[in-house]
Ligand SMILES: Nc1ncnc2c1ncn2[C@@H]1O[C@H](COP(=O)(O)OP(=O)(O)OP(=O)(O)O)[C@@H](O)[C@H]1O
C-alpha cells in the first residue's frame with residue numbers, strides 16, 4: 088500500500104461553539120480528483136482553508152507526504168488554493184498575475200518567462216496576456232486563477248467552488264476543462280462544490296460533509312449505488328423515500344402492506360424507517376387488478392432520452408418518481424391519469440432509520 | 442494570522458498617538474490639580490482650587506457669554522445647514538455629490554483666510570459699507586466689525602459646511618417611500634416633515650449642533666479677529682492662561698471643562714440618536 | 726425627499742447658501758487682483774500684489790517653514806496612518822478603546838491638544854521650534870490619513886492578500902506588492918488631505934512653535950498680519966493659500982472617488 092499524499096487525522100476546527108469541522112479522518116492519494124460535497128455551512132471552505140494554512144487546527148493533524156504540516160505557514164506549503172472569488176490582483180496583468188508565484192520562489196527571469204508562456208498556452212489565454220483582470224470574462228478569469236495556482240506545481244491544488252460564478256453552459260465546458268488539465272498536469276485536486284452533478288462528473292472520489300462531519304467517502308458510483316445514510320442518498324441523484332415500519336422481520340409500508348426491501352442491520356422491531364429506491368429501479372405497468380403497490384400517473388416529463396413519471400401511490404403521500412428508458416416507455420405507453428401498478432427488487436432498495 | 446500580525450502595523454501610529462496625544466492630555470488633566478507657582482511655574486501640591494476657580498462668579502460672565510454666542514452660532518448654523526442639506530438631498534441624485542462637494546470645499550480651506558474674508562466685508566472701509574454708500578445711504582452705518590454679531594456670523598460661516606454634511610448623511614439615507622407612505626396615509630407635507638422626516642434625521646442635527654457648539658466655545662481666533670478682543674470666550678481664557686497670565690493649572694482646568702462639555706453633549710447626542718432609531722423601529 | 730420639496734423653494738435655498746459660502750471668499754480673490762488694492766474701488770486688473778508677496782521676506786520664510794512642516798508631517802502621517810488603517814481593518818475584532826484613540830485627534834478641540842502639547846514639551850524641557858510643530862501635526866494628520874484609507878479598505882477584497890500569501894509571499898512582500906499598489910489612490914488622497922490640513926493649521930502650530938522668529942509658519946504670519954487690518958498683500962496671500970487647498974482637495978476627491986472625508 089502506497090503512502091497517501093494527504094492524511095487528515097481527526098482534524099477539527101471550532102469557532103467558539105460552532106464546530107465547523109468536527110473531527111474526521113481522510114486519506115487522499117496522489118493524482119486523485121477529490122470532491123468535497125455538502126450543504127452550505129457544512130465546513131467545506133473551513134477544511135480547505137485549514138489545508139492551505141489560513142486556519143489553525145483546534146485538534147488533530149494534517150500529514151502531507153507523511154509529514155505534519157500543521158505548523159507550516161501558508162506561504163511555505165506546497166499547497167495552493169484557488170479562491171472562490173478568484174482573488175486576482177486587480178493592478179497586475181494576466182501574465183503578471185501568473186508570474187507572481189514564481190517570483191516568490193525567486194525563479195530566474197528567463198525561467199519565469201518560459202513557464203508563464205507555457206501556462207498561458209495551457210489555459211489558452213496567450214492572446215490576452217497583457218490585459219487586466221477586469222477586462223476578462225468570468226470564464227477567462229477562472230482560468231487565470233487556475234493558471235496562477237497551477238504554475239507553482241503544488242503537490243495539492245485546492246479549488247473552492249471554482250465554477251460557482253459561471254453560468255450553466257460555461258460550467259459544463261469548464262468541468263471538462265478542469266478534468267483535462269488535471270489529467271495533463273498530474274496534480275492532485277481537491278474541489279469544493281455543492282453541485283452534486285458537478286461532483287459526479289469530475290471526481291474520482293467524493294466526500295459528503297454535513298455539519299462538520301464526514302458522512303461518506305467513496306467513488307461517485309459507490310455513493311450512488313450504496314449510500315450509507317439517508318442524507319447521502321438524498322444528496323446525490325434523485326431518490327424516492329417511502330415511509331415504513333419494521334414489524335415481524337418485514338418492512339410494512341404506510342398503507343399496511345409489506346413491501347420488498349433489503350432488511351438492514353442495526354434496526355429493530357417497531358422502528359420507523361424509510362425505504363430508498365432509485366427512480367430507474369422501479370418497474371411500472373398498466374394496472375391489471377393486482378393487490379400490490381399501485382398508483383396513478385400525475386405527470387410525465389422527458390429528460391433527454393428518458394421518460395420521467397410522477398406517480399401518486401398508495402404507499403406514501405409524497406409523489407414517487409419513476410424513470411423509464413425510451414424503449415420501456417414505448418412498451419408501457421403510459422400517459423397522465425393512467426392507473427399503474429409498480430414493483431421493484433428487494434436488492435435495489437436501501438432502508439434507513441427515519 | 443488575522444489577529445497577530447496587525448500589531449506591528451499599528452505600533453508606530455499607536456506609539457505616536459500615545460506619546461503626543463494621550464500622555465499630553467493626561468498631563469493637563471494632572472496639571473489641573475496642581476497649584477500655580479509663585480512666578481508662574483507649577484508647584485506640585487494637590488489642590489482643587491483651580492476647578493473651584495472655574496466656577497467662580499468672576500468667570501461666570503465669560504462662561505455665559507461663551508455659551509450664548511456658541512449656542513446662537515450653533516442654532517443658526519443648524520437651521521441654515523439643515524435647509525441646505527434638505528435642498529441638496531431633494532436635488533436629482535446625479536447632482537447631489539457635486540453640490541455636496543462644493544458645499545464642503547470651503548471647510549477644508551484655511552480657517553484664518555475664511556475669517557479674514559469677513560473682515561474685508563465688514564470693516565469700516567469694507568465692502569458692505571461701500572455698497573451702502575453706492576446705494577445712496579450716506580448716514581453713518583452702525584459698526585459691523587468687532588461686534589458680537591460679527592463673531593456669530595464668522596462662526597456660522599466657518600462651521601456651516603460641517604453641519605450640511607452631518608445633516609445630509611441621514612437625509613440621503615432616508616427611504617423616499619417612507620415620506621410617500623406618510624403622504625399616502627393622509628398627512629400633509631408639513632406634517633410628514635415634522636412627524637416623519639425630522640425625527641428620523643435628528644441625529645444629524647444633533648451632531649451638527651454639538652460640534653459647532655464645542656468648536657465655537659473653545660475658539661479664540663474668531664473672537665480675537667472679528668470680535669476685536671471686545672469680549673472673551675473660554676478659548677480666549679485658556680489662551681491667556683498659557684500665553685500671558687502664565688497660570689497653567691487654571692488653563693488646564695478650563696480645558697478640562699471644554700472636554701467635559703464636549704463629552705456631555707456627545708453622550709446626550711448618542712442618547713438622542715438611540716431614541717430616534719427606536720422611533721424608526723416603531724415606525725417601520 | 727423630492728416628493729416633499731417645493732422645487733422653487735429648494736432652488737432659492739441652494740442659491741442663498743452657496744452665495745453665503747462663496748461670496749466672501751470670491752470678494753477676497755477679486756480684490757487680490759485689484760490694482761489699487763482698495764475694496765471700495767476697482768482700479769484695474771493687476772498681479773502686482775502677488776509680486777509684492779515674493780519680495781516680502783517674512784512671508785517667504787514663513788511659507789518655506791510651512792512647506793517643511795507640511796511635507797515632513799504628511800510623509801510621516803501617511804506612512805503611520807496607512808499602516809494603522811491596514812492593521813485595524815485586518816483584525817476581525819474591533820476594539821472600542823482602539824477606535825476611540827484613533828478617532829480622538831479628529832474631535833479634540835485644537836486648543837486643548839495645543840496646550841496639552843505645549844505643557845508636555847515644556848515639562849520635558851524640549852526646545853520648541855519647527856520640529857515640535859511637525860511632531861504635533863503628525864498626530865491629527867495620521868488620524869485623517871487613517872480614516873481615508875480605512876474607508877477605502879472597507880471595500881477592499883481581502884482574499885487577494887490571502888492569495889498572495891498562498892502563492893508564497895511573506896507579509897511584508899504582500900503589503901508592498903499587493904496592498905500598497907491597490908490602495909495607492911486612497912493613500913495619496915489621504916496624503917493630500919493631510920498636506921492641506923497641515924498647511925492651514927494655525928492653533929497647534931501657534932502653541933508649539935516656540936518663541937523664535939525663524940519657526941513662524943504661514944498661518945501664524947497671516948494671523949499676525951490680519952490683526953493689523955486689511956491689506957492687498959494679505960488678499961493675494963489668502964488667495965494662494967486657498968488655491969492650494971482647493972487644488973489638493975479636488976485631486977484628493979478625484980483619486981478617492983468617495984468624496985471628501987466624512988462625505
Ligand atoms: N471565521 C469564522 N468565525 C466563526 N464561524 C465561522 C467562521 N468561518 C466559518 N464559520 C462557521 O463555520 C461553519 C462552516 O463554514 P464554511 O464556510 O466552512 O461552510 P461551507 O461549507 O464552505 O459553506 P458554503 O457552501 O456556504 O460556502 C459555518 O457554520 C460558519 O458559520
Ligand SMILES: [Mg+2]
Nearest residue numbers: 131132133247
Ligand atoms: Mg464555502
